[in-house]
Amino acid sequence: MIADLPDFELEAYFSRWQGSMTHSFTASEAETMTVGELLALAGEPLEALAEVDLGYRSSAGSPSLRSEIAATYGQVGAGGVLTFAGAQEGLFWTLAELLRGGGHAVVTVPNYQSMESLPLSSPAEVTGLPLWRGSGADLRWELDLDRLEDMLRPDTRVVAVNFPNNPTGYLPGEATFRTLAAMCEERGIYLVSDEVYRGVEIDPADTLPQVADLSPLGVSINVMSKSFGLPGVRVGWVASQDTALLARLEGRKHYTSICNPGPSEYLATLALRHADQIHERVRGLIASNVELAADFFAEFGDLVAFESPRGGSVSFPRYLGTDGVETFVRRSVEEAGVMMLPASVYQSRLAPTPLDRFRLGFGRVGVPAAIRALRSHLNGEDRLSA
Ligand SMILES: Cc1ncc(COP(=O)(O)O)c(C=O)c1O
Incomplete structure (x- = not known):
């Protein structure tokens, strides 16, 4: 692929x-x-960073980083978190692993390109779910679950979504999102949810739950890049109740980044504490x-x-x-x-x-x-x- x-x-x-x-x-x-601004925000001296070692580290991510990430979920502990080099590596291995045996995937459109190019280069068949109705001046962004239901097949393995959405800034209501998670769970379909823009909604009441909390088949992907403004630390993660899936993904990560850099893990942990x-x-x-x-x-x-x-x-x-x-x-x-x-x-x-x-x-x-x-x-x- x-x-x-x-x-x-x-x-x-x-x-x-x-x-x-x-x-x-x-x-x-x-x-x-x-780096200085982040340390100052966290009340840490610059020397604290100087003490971080540059050796290889745990592939899954440092225990303190995984715990900080897990604290943002209700149903996932540190063992349900696997860190990656950005969201990109997490998306890459999650979609590759879930679709390597073929089958069928549904992906929302328009999308961040990884979301469709990775499934399309897998052995799976891929269907696009348009996130809009109408055209021109009448176009409205929406997630239409009836339309999704018509697309699902007995061999559908993955539904992949991204809310808040890049590029539209659209997100569905919470009831619709919960129904989506339930629909996928009932059918044994993994719901891969790219949640990298979550947490900075203008009205915090619009913030959606994370799918790793909503369903045992929910796979939440997130990162320090967007809502934290820290793309340079290159720390992202996949969170799920399915720890067997995470173990398989950790095995894949051994072929790419292997582990995160220590300074990045340290800085990401501080940022999460001051989210x-x-x-x-x-x-x-x-x-x-x-x-x-x-x-x-x-x-x-x-x-x-x-x-x-x-x-x-x-x-x-x-x-x-x-x-x-x-x-x-x-x-x-x-x-x-x-x-x-x-x-x-x-x-x-x-x-x-x-x-x-x-x-x-x-x-x-x-x-x-x-x-x-x-x-x-x-x-x-x-x-x-x-
Ligand atoms: C929806 C979405 N997912 C994932 C990514 C990749 O994030 P990162 O650069 O932190 O790996 C981006 C980056 O633009 C994105 O917009």
């Missing part, structure tokens, strides 16, 4: 345009911290940037039908201009240095996705500057024409 993986469109787009970027208006990860403070700050940033963006796009209502995220740090609003979204996004980065992601990055092999959308990100302190630059650009005053 590894040899068959296609290019990762999002990373390829970033690589292509990074050199032109001055402002990111699309980052999915929250504002980051320096409330970190998430509060990120939630505030997202809320104020969303408000600013809503006001800004109201000035350009003939060009953009703005949508705010219901959860997480990104949304996928509609572009109305006659030049088309691909041109709009390309010219914004090329001429004004403002990076956004066009709909083409989220095209799926499983279902035709809306092509008039672009991804915005709200978790960074630079968003107001990005908005100022985009305003000048749209008013014809950007750096090339100045």
Whole structure:
């Protein structure tokens, strides 16, 4: 399966345009911290980091890190947590392991590309579950369980979802999410749930439960990258009540990262201990940037039908201009240095996705500057024409 993986469109787009970027208006990860800032937040001296050793460590993750992660779940102890190098490695081995014997998988669309490219390169058959109804101005994001039920087969092994969703910022109501977990459990289907944007919902009441708590067949994937703003520590995890599955995944991890770096485990443990403070700050940033963006796009209502995220740090609003979204996004980065992601990055092999959308990100302190630059650009005053 590894040899068959296609290019990762999002990373390829970033690589292509990074050199032109001055402002990111699309980052999915929250504002980051320096090592010193994180230590200060946790009340730890810099010397504490100097004492962390650089030897090999337990493949499953350090006991203190696994306990801190487990404390975020109700039904999972430290033994139900397996750490990985980011969410990416966790997704990689979870989907590869669950689908290596073939069968059938259902994956939500649009998606973070790993979610479909990995199943598609496995021996399984894959069906895409569109997360929307209608088109154009009438499009609404939704998780339709009747539609899912029609797709399920006796050999369905995995349903893979991601809420809060990248790129749409959509999340279903809690009752629907619980029904989804129950539907999968009744049928013996693993529910693989990418929960990396959980925890910074503008209204905390919208925060969904984690599937590892909802069902013995729930597999929760999470990471320090997004809601904590710490992608550089490269610590992610898979949590599940199914410890036999985790043991198999640990065996797979021996072929890739083997173990996490000690300094990363130490820093991730500190951040988890101060999750409330970190998430509060990120939630505030997202809320104020969303408000600013809503006001800004109201000035350009003939060009953009703005949508705010219901959860997480990104949304996928509609572009109305006659030049088309691909041109709009390309010219914004090329001429004004403002990076956004066009709909083409989220095209799926499983279902035709809306092509008039672009991804915005709200978790960074630079968003107001990005908005100022985009305003000048749209008013014809950007750096090339100045
Ligand atoms: C939905 C989703 N899952 C997983 C990942 C991968 O996370 P990481 O870079 O921390 O491995 C991303 C990163 O953008 C993502 O958006």
